[in-house]
Amino acid sequence: MSFDKSFENRIKAILGEEFDAFMTSLSTEKITALRVNLLKANTSERIEKIKTALSEDGTDFSSEINWEQNGIIYAGGAPGKHPLHEAGAYYIQEPSAMSPVYYLDPKPGEKILDLCAAPGGKSTQIASKMNNEGILVSNEIDKKRAQILSLNIERCGIRNALVTNMEPSGLSEVFEGYFDKILVDAPCSGEGMFRKNDEAIDNWSPENVRLCSRRQTDILKQAVKMLAPGGRLVYSTCTFAPEEDEYQAAMLLSWGMKPVKAELFEGMVSGDITNLQRILDTGENLLETRAVIDTLSEETQEEIKICSGRLWPHRIKGEGHFFAIFEKEGDISLNADLYGINGKVRTVNVDDIKPFSEFADEFLSDICIVPDENGKRKKASCRLVGELKGVPFMFGDQLYLAPEGMPGIGGITVMRPGLHLGTMKNGRFEPSHSLALALSKENVKHCHEAGSVSEAMSFIGGMSSRVPGLEKGWYLITIDGFSLGWAKYAGGILKNHYPKGLRIYT
Known part of the structure; x- marks a missing residue:
């Protein structure tokens, strides 16, 4: 494993006597x-x-x-x-990458943004702590990566997520002051991934570090704009470069963000803005950051140490990571019932989703369509018994279920507007793969358990199976009680409805 000499000089300047231990860690198994x-x-x-x-x-x-x-x-x-x-x-998910969400501290019912979310590790981690209650907006600027993000949201059965494909500046026009919490796991030079990603090594250069730093500052400006007063922002990277780490923390403090004390775990170390000076001492040109270093007060330097943490691969079981925690001045309780400029997503007329209602009556357990309270219009608020609940709405011929209070999607490039329930086809309803993955066997009237790993993989590969004596209709296929997808039974055959684009052939 060969590294750019400038990278080695930078790390040696930061770590000093720990440099050899660090370099040794990069040659061990990830x-x-x-x-x-x-x-x-x-x-x-x-x-x-x-x-x-x-x-x-x-x-x-x-x-x-x-x-x-x-x-x-x-x-x-x-x-x-x-x-x-x-x-x-x-x-x-790599262990160090799980740390920022711990410090974000997501809770059910909150409005949370994962601004740079692909491929979805941190979004799915946030969602698991929200328990499908509240609003999660998972955004990714790159369309192909946003598609991967959307698939991971689907696979994990997340019901309260809006997946968007937007520039942060465009998103902030819609969501100014909206979110209780924001995670910015920023695109970076990837130094912390060198042990597991040779491409990150090949692409590294001081110029790329500076490019990433400028981009991160621009992203953070938009994130601060979208954070509600009293809200929490966690900034993280998978790099060691102080221009991308402590420097960004200093910028957030200069914009009035308040540091939040980070309780560090064994092996973590505090961030240190003087790491920038150490890089300068190697002779590297850091003109953009020198002015910041010269004007930092001792109080600000101490605040950066208090609110940030570094994870080094020679100190912990994991790859390299950095995080810093901030809050915006204000009272977050005032944000509880406020909406963005798009208001809330609009529901549908009961008659428009009659095919879904019929499907639910026949194949799902304990689902009801509830008209709006004023009774003047037959609006529907559809929920399954248990945790699957929300507002149904149409997106073309596709039926989705939005979490209560989900913002309207006008003017937003959307990859997944809530939970995809299925498709309306000529007066009938066909359930989606997303719905299958969001349900458990308790939520359906017909379920068929794959008896082995090979049988489950056969189903994932698109194979239908002959099973005698079942009732006609839709079946949720499971393994060890976990849902895999839909099959439709007729004529003694469970016809496979696993999506062709997701099939794994063995």
Whole structure:
């Protein structure tokens, strides 16, 4: 593994005597981990089912992750190729990458933005802590990456997410002062991923670090604009460059953001703005940041130490990461019932979703369509028994379910406007794969359990199966109780409805 000499000089300036230990850590095996999805594995029994199934497939679990109680470090096996992965029972995520959401501290009922969200690790982590209550906006500027984000939101059975594909500046025009909490896991030079990503090594240069720094500052300006008074903002990167880390923290403080004390876990160290000076001392040109260094007060330097943390791969079980925590001046309780300029998403007429109502009556358990309170119009507020609830609305011929209070989508480039329930086709309703993954066997009247991993993978590969003696209609296919998708039974055959674009052929 060969590194740019400038990179080595920078890290040596920051770490001093720890430099050799750091370099040695980059030549060791990367740490692999997964995070159990509490939206699906919401009991200790279900979590044990996941562990048992993966252990039988050759996965060895070791230590838990201090800052994520549902994260587990593992070795061996192939959890990413197991049917439970396709069922969204867990998300494979590097341990250090789980730390920013711990400090964001998401709670049910909040309005939260993940501004740079692809591929979706942190968004799905946030959603699992929101328990499908509140509003989660997951945004990604790159369309292809936004599509991957949307698929991961779907796979994890998330019901309260609006996935958008917007420039931060465009998003802030719609959501000024809207969010209770914002995570900015900013695009960066990726130094913290060198152990697991050779491309990040090849693409590194001092010029790219400075380019990333300017872009991060622009993104943060928009994030601050979208944060409600009293709201919390967590900024994070997977890089060691102080121009992308402590410098951005200094900018946030200069804009009036208030530092929040970070309680660090063993192995973490505080951020330090003097890391910028150490880079300067190597002879590197940091004209854009020198003025900031010269004007920083001792109080500001101390505030950066208090509110930020660094994760180094030679100190913890994980890759490199940085985070910093801030709040905006004000009272967040005043934001509880406020909406953006688009207001709320508009519901549909009861008659317009009659095919869905008929499908629900026949195949889903305990679902009802509730007219609006004033009775003047037959508006519907559709919910399934338990946690699946919200406002149904049409997006073309597609029926979606929005969480209560979801903002209107006018003027927004949307990849996924809530939970996709299905498609209206010539007076009938066909359920979506998203709906299957958002349901459990308790939510349906017909369920068929795959009896083995091979049977489950056969279903994921698009194979239909002959099963005698079942009732006609839609069946939720499961493995170990976790939903995989739909099949429709007729003539002794469970016809496979797993989406062709998602099939895995073995």
